[in-house]
Amino acid sequence: MKRLRGFIIKEFYHIFRDYRTMVILFGLPVVQVLLFGFVLTNEVKDANIAVLDKSKDAETMNIINKLTSSGYFMLNAVLESEDEVEGVFQEGKVKQVVIFEENFAKTLKNEGRARIQLLADASDPNTAQTLVNYTTAVVNTYLAEKAKSEGKQLLIDVVPKMLYNPAMEASYMFVPGVIAIVLMLISSMITSISIAREKELGTMEVLLVSPLRAGQIIIGKVVPYVFLSFLIAATILLVGRFVFGVPINGPLGLLLAESLLFILLALSLGILVSTVSKTQQTAMLISLFALLLPTILLSGLIFPIENMPLLLQYISHAIPAKYFVIILKNIMIKGTGLESVWFETIVLGGITLFFILLSVLNFKKRLE
Amino acid sequence: MSEREIVIRVRNLVKKFGNFTANDNLCFDVYKGEVFGFLGANGAGKTTAIRILCGLMAPTSGEISVAGFDIYRETEKIKRHIGYMSQKFSLYEDLTVYENIRFYGGIYGLRRKEIAKRADALLVRLGFSEVRNSLIKSLPLGWKQKLAFSIAILHRPDIVFLDEPTGGVDPITRRQFWDMIYESASEGLTVFVTTHYMDEAEYCDRVSIMADGRIEALDTPLNLIKYYNASTMDEVFVKIARPVQQL
Amino acid sequence: MESNQQIIAKGIFKSYKDVKALEDISFSIPRGELFGFIGPDGAGKTTLFRILVTLLLQDKGEINLFGLDSRRDFRKVRLMTGYMPGRFSLYQDLSVEENLTFFATIFGTTIKENYHLIRDIYSQIEPFKKRPAGKLSGGMKQKLALSCALIHKPELLVLDEPTTGVDAVSRKEFWEMLGNLKKLGITIIVSTPYMDEASLCDRVALIQDGKIMQTDTPANIVSSYSAPLYAIRSEKMHKLINDLRTFPETASAYTFGQYIHLTLTPTAKAEDVVGFLSEKNHTGLEINTISPNIEDCFMNLMVK
Numbered sequence: 014m015k016r017l018r019g020f021i022i023k024e025f026y027h028i029f030r031d032y033r034t035m036v037i038l039f040g041l042p043v044v045q046v047l048l049f050g051f052v053l054t055n056e057v058k059d060a061n062i063a064v065l066d067k068s069k070d071a072e073t074m075n076i077i078n079k080l081t082s083s084g085y086f087m088l089n090a091v092l093e094s095e096d097e098v099e100g101v102f103q104e105g106k107v108k109q110v111v112i113f114e115e116n117f118a119k120t121l122k123n124e125g126r127a128r129i130q131l132l133a134d135a136s137d138p139n140t141a142q143t144l145v146n147y148t149t150a151v152v153n154t155y156l157a158e159k160a161k162s163e164g165k166q167l168l169i170d171v172v173p174k175m176l177y178n179p180a181m182e183a184s185y186m187f188v189p190g191v192i193a194i195v196l197m198l199i200s201s202m203i204t205s206i207s208i209a210r211e212k213e214l215g216t217m218e219v220l221l222v223s224p225l226r227a228g229q230i231i232i233g234k235v236v237p238y239v240f241l242s243f244l245i246a247a248t249i250l251l252v253g254r255f256v257f258g259v260p261i262n263g264p265l266g267l268l269l270a271e272s273l274l275f276i277l278l279a280l281s282l283g284i285l286v287s288t289v290s291k292t293q294q295t296a297m298l299i300s301l302f303a304l305l306l307p308t309i310l311l312s313g314l315i316f317p318i319e320n321m322p323l324l325l326q327y328i329s330h331a332i333p334a335k336y337f338v339i340i341l342k343n344i345m346i347k348g349t350g351l352e353s354v355w356f357e358t359i360v361l362g363g364i365t366l367f368f369i370l371l372s373v374l375n376f377k378k379r380l381e
Numbered sequence: 382m383s384e385r386e387i388v389i390r391v392r393n394l395v396k397k398f399g400n401f402t403a404n405d406n407l408c409f410d411v412y413k414g415e416v417f418g419f420l421g422a423n424g425a426g427k428t429t430a431i432r433i434l435c436g437l438m439a440p441t442s443g444e445i446s447v448a449g450f451d452i453y454r455e456t457e458k459i460k461r462h463i464g465y466m467s468q469k470f471s472l473y474e475d476l477t478v479y480e481n482i483r484f485y486g487g488i489y490g491l492r493r494k495e496i497a498k499r500a501d502a503l504l505v506r507l508g509f510s511e512v513r514n515s516l517i518k519s520l521p522l523g524w525k526q527k528l529a530f531s532i533a534i535l536h537r538p539d540i541v542f543l544d545e546p547t548g549g550v551d552p553i554t555r556r557q558f559w560d561m562i563y564e565s566a567s568e569g570l571t572v573f574v575t576t577h578y579m580d581e582a583e584y585c586d587r588v589s590i591m592a593d594g595r596i597e598a599l600d601t602p603l604n605l606i607k608y609y610n611a612s613t614m615d616e617v618f619v620k621i622a623r624p625v626q627q628l
Numbered sequence: 629m630e631s632n633q634q635i636i637a638k639g640i641f642k643s644y645k646d647v648k649a650l651e652d653i654s655f656s657i658p659r660g661e662l663f664g665f666i667g668p669d670g671a672g673k674t675t676l677f678r679i680l681v682t683l684l685l686q687d688k689g690e691i692n693l694f695g696l697d698s699r700r701d702f703r704k705v706r707l708m709t710g711y712m713p714g715r716f717s718l719y720q721d722l723s724v725e726e727n728l729t730f731f732a733t734i735f736g737t738t739i740k741e742n743y744h745l746i747r748d749i750y751s752q753i754e755p756f757k758k759r760p761a762g763k764l765s766g767g768m769k770q771k772l773a774l775s776c777a778l779i780h781k782p783e784l785l786v787l788d789e790p791t792t793g794v795d796a797v798s799r800k801e802f803w804e805m806l807g808n809l810k811k812l813g814i815t816i817i818v819s820t821p822y823m824d825e826a827s828l829c830d831r832v833a834l835i836q837d838g839k840i841m842q843t844d845t846p847a848n849i850v851s852s853y854s855a856p857l858y859a860i861r862s863e864k865m866h867k868l869i870n871d872l873r874t875f876p877e878t879a880s881a882y883t884f885g886q887y888i889h890l891t892l893t894p895t896a897k898a899e900d901v902v903g904f905l906s907e908k909n910h911t912g913l914e915i916n917t918i919s920p921n922i923e924d925c926f927m928n929l930m931v932k
Contacts, residue, residue, distance in 0.1 A: 016735075016736055019734055023722065026719075030721040214717060215714070223734045225734050379683055423765045551671075551930065553931070622797045
């Protein structure tokens, strides 16, 4: 135990001495969150929309005019039936279709309440959300003006429907994704590099001939990074919460426990990488291309999994980050507990166990 | 001696890193065709001085000319007229013998035909024609060092700097290496060499010994041995370098 | 001698792919001896040492270290061995003291407990104990690495080229330290490419191309050199060696500092050389019969 403690202390020295890496480790996630946050929630201008007006009355004409003159939208197509909706989206002509129900003006007048349905292309979730928000705002402004001139309180329900990405939960879905990326980066890449560095320097030779067991060397390497990763995950959550108002609706304890599980998984991957790489350079390249890129591209963070070709969808099942992102979204945004994420948790746990075993077995107690 | 052509001229060379003085007022001349041994304990300031002479680092003060060029204004010209070889960096392990030759020839702007001509001559002289297309990493260390030296003087420099060229090489190859040095020196090449083998110091025409940033002794090996009342250069070296190290 | 009082290697072979690193290496080293492996880079010293400290497995052959088998009892071997790899394996970003503390801890001991072992060595670098190891000079790194290898009170010290790249003064000091450690009863196995260091060992093995050429005390190795050896010099040394190489009776001629060491074919005499060289207009000629050193012996064995 004393040996292990000495090892861990040494590892912390390495981490704190290398202040440049520390700055990158804590700076990178914050910068990433801020970048994603601000870039993706950018203003939308002249977005192409289509209209399916089943009523074709004065009210619908007015609202369409308001929409097109707002500066946010360009009317690209006027549809005649619902069958055409799929087509215009597929061609990528429009980002949103505005559907007025039949007898719109009549219903509004008689019942004081009518309905507009919005279909948005949510494969770009942030834009979709922004378009829906703008449309709602334009409709509400129109209603307010009408109320002023006619002295009548009317109501229009704007019902958005997100296509191609129905589970989309507003623009802050990037926060779980960034957490997944950063944890993968730190835990796997940094650990594998730090082990490869010992091989390069020749200190691994001395560690191996010491009475330390393979397990002890691995634990000693891993523990400091568990702490570090945990701190960084917390930093991202705080930035997300207080800069972008990302909610944490579910139980915080569960959220942290799931994060810990994912950290362990990434660390075991990192150790596995280090067992096959002799230099820091190899370790870095392997973790970058074999671990980090798939995490970014295939976890559903940037490209929704539903929109991927079938083959990639299958591959995405093998990307641990995918499950972690699902877990995070459920807990943070939907506010659900373990009952909704038990399956993903078991998958993550299983993968972790598998890789820990594999890396301990693979860790050589001799050089060769 | 005074009539001989001076190729390296160093006057009052000082190099400071912050408060630390790495080279403290060095003054010496190196003559054309001379094998000049540059000795000193680890950390005595040898590496710094060599870097300055090669134009890799500017001195804090002092007047220095190498191959007739000023160290402050004409470093690019200096680099064309010197060759450099060290134990640590010599050749690309993953290139073949000929590829290495071609690469270094190219760096110094030799024309393709000229490179091919000199490469053939070099390989014949070393007896390496058979390994022309072998990877460097497949050669024994001694061969690599011989080849590295030949490549370092491929562009026919005036001066070649050798930084511990024979570390770890077997005794026979080590002597063959020195034969090459002598042969080149007899053709007019000036050789500036550092070594940890004190018997090699005795092969030099003149030897300087640095300690603590200063040149403590500079003369022919024979004179130094007489002056310090020693029987070998090893004893001379220890007498000069040891008292300083103990501080 | 009882097997638990010596280190015995029998018929060690080791290859990397198609390169033979070690071929039929056998030796025995009694407890308390200072034993040297002398040979150039690439002779197989590092491979042999890694096998000794159980970091590598030999393809063939057995090593018994004080009664422990290097394969089967590798954990016990590791516990009793202090190993200093070729590159001083220190953590560059940790201070002198932190390095030493770390290596003490992983061997389950403390600096205090075994301070007496390292006092002579460590006290020389103790004034710099807060300095990062990466900023030490070569000689100081070497002392720190030795302290780290000693801190768990090993019975056997395995030092792979501890003096390579270190200046002559630090090398001398290092060998003095090894002499002191030997007095404490520690068995020391050391490798070096510097032939002159052979005389500082109790016994040496001359190793070249993965084979041991000779194992004996330095004195015996020198006295087994049978042919008469001459040290010869003249005013023009470079011409001298070229001329000597053309002399038909020359068996070998190698430069040694200011002299050339010369051996002749069995029938030739020193006077023949003098005569030959006088014809070649050499002046200041000096020729003496000398006793060989280890390097002479090494080269003699190499060409055999």
